[in-house]
């Protein structure tokens with residue numbers, strides 16, 4: 468009997484899924500180094516139980532270039548050292564920052580892509596991020612009006628001269644797409660989602676360049692009517708979303724203020740210098756938020772690349788008028804190579820420890836030399852894990868990925884700024900792919916519950932392993948280890964409270980170890 472290649476392929480995938488159990492990854496290799504896991508309306512791999520075994524045992528979850536995806540292992544904690552030369556020692560009395568959460572962004576494009584699937588596949592996708600079987604996302608960044616990941620340019624107040632915002636209206640993108648999806652995500656989530664709002668551009672009529680794109684700032688001066696209207700716009704946004712039972716944990720002072728200072732910037736931006744942001748927060752936005760019906764909403768400054776730190780923080784946070792309205796500093800990961808984490812994040816934390824640092828945007832496939840979607844790229848999973856570990860080890864309390872879902876072309880994006888995403892949808896086949904970066908996020912987001920506190924880790928010898936350790940509120944310990952090298956590494960972990968754990972990090976792998984301490 469002759470069967471076609473594609474039938475044989477389908478049979479093979481079906482058998483592989485069957486033999487590995489109903490919650491296993493249906494792996495597909497697109498030739499970019501590793502595999503993606505394919506999900507549809509009836510099947511998607513899941514991590515299974517993340518309940519820890521009793522005291523005296525540990526669990527491990529491994530993902531690797533070779534194809535493991537949150538592969539579960541379990542073992543015994545030993546009383547004596549295993550004698551391995553490389554030892555990672557947990558230092559529970561060295562306490563650092565507490566975790567706020569992890570997540571991604573509900574852009575117009577993410578919403579369009581999710582809603583392009585059948586309702587059951589949409590649910591499947593939302594469950595992957597937000598349900599108790601998912602990877603524990605608790606943060607969702609919501610663009611205020613359009614950004615590059617939109618199919619048209621708009622704000623909520625495009626009628627010129629509307630200084631009182633009497634005509635402020637949410638867009639169909641909000642009411643028909645993002646809000647219903649956020650409500651569904653909230654319904655699936657075991658805890659209240661922490662929504663984070665960022666605006667890209669003010670209405671054109673409030674701006675020096677009379678356009679949403681390009682180089683332009685607010686007209687006038689902080690304290691003036693344009694700056695007051697722009698502050699009021701933020702409050703109106705919070706009020707409109709509250710009517711849909713969606714309240715915001717935080718808002719930023721605006722996405723990438725440095726972009727709007729660049730000539731001919733190609734998509735929506737609003738330029739602010741640090742000094743103008745300081746005065747706008749102190750004179751307009753801070754007081755408006757404080758006297759609004761949402762005074763508990765946190766305010767994060769910067770929302771731009773870390774290379775602007777510590778300068779930006781020094782200008783805004785040293786000012787008593789602005790500083791008292793601010794809770795934290797949002798950072799993006801682009802151009803990270805230009806400034807070491809210690810100089811940017813570390814210095815900012817040491818100067819202003821009362822303000823937290825929060826990762827507000829990151830994505831793979833954004834640079835000219837490595838552009839767009841690469842299905843199955845392990846290198847990009849390593850980029851995520853490397854940056855998250857580096858951020859966590861420099862006082863960052865949470866990390867937000869960019870678009871929750873994109874199409875196979877990395878869009879839609881009206882200015883063709885196509886990038887990669889943790890979930891790529893294929894509308895024509897009503898399924899989606901979970902990229903290696905999805906699992907990279909999971910190694911952190913699933914295990915580092917809100918309130919987990921980072922603790923010290925020391926190494927017995929020089930190693931290229933990257934790691935970060937946490938104690939959760941129930942006393943359990945979570946240790947995350949990234950090995951970007953090409954060979955397996957044997958090591959032991961010593962937690963003085965419980966004993967020794969013998970482990971190994973396979974070549975090019977990410978490992979989460981967890982154990983109870985009482």
Ligand SMILES: *[C@@H]1O[C@H](CO)[C@@H](O)[C@H](O)[C@H]1NC(C)=O
Pocket residue numbers: 480481484493506507508509510
């Ligand atoms: C979904 O995928 C699973 C595993 O590949 C397969 O057995 C099932 O038939 C698929 N369901 C649909 C509706 O395509």
Ligand SMILES: *[C@@H]1O[C@H](CO)[C@@H](O)[C@H](O)[C@H]1NC(C)=O
Pocket residue numbers: 626627628629630633634
């Ligand atoms: C508000 O919109 C209405 C209808 O489009 C228009 O007539 C009115 O002038 C607008 N008001 C302002 C202040 O722009």
Ligand SMILES: *[C@@H]1O[C@H](CO)[C@@H](O)[C@H](O)[C@H]1NC(C)=O
Pocket residue numbers: 653659712
């Ligand atoms: C509003 O959302 C909260 C969770 O954030 C939920 O407990 C409550 O039932 C919701 N209320 C309505 C009317 O949907």
Ligand SMILES: *[C@@H]1O[C@H](CO)[C@@H](O)[C@H](O)[C@H]1NC(C)=O
Pocket residue numbers: 730731
């Ligand atoms: C910006 O755009 C204008 C008009 O299209 C053009 O004349 C100018 O050269 C551009 N400037 C830069 C720096 O690209």
Ligand SMILES: CC(=O)N[C@H]1CO[C@H](CO)[C@@H](O)[C@@H]1O
Pocket residue numbers: 930931932933949950951952953954955956957972973974
């Ligand atoms: C980053 C890195 O390469 N870490 C380790 C991974 O495992 C190999 C083999 O054991 C080690 O040599 C590396 O140092």
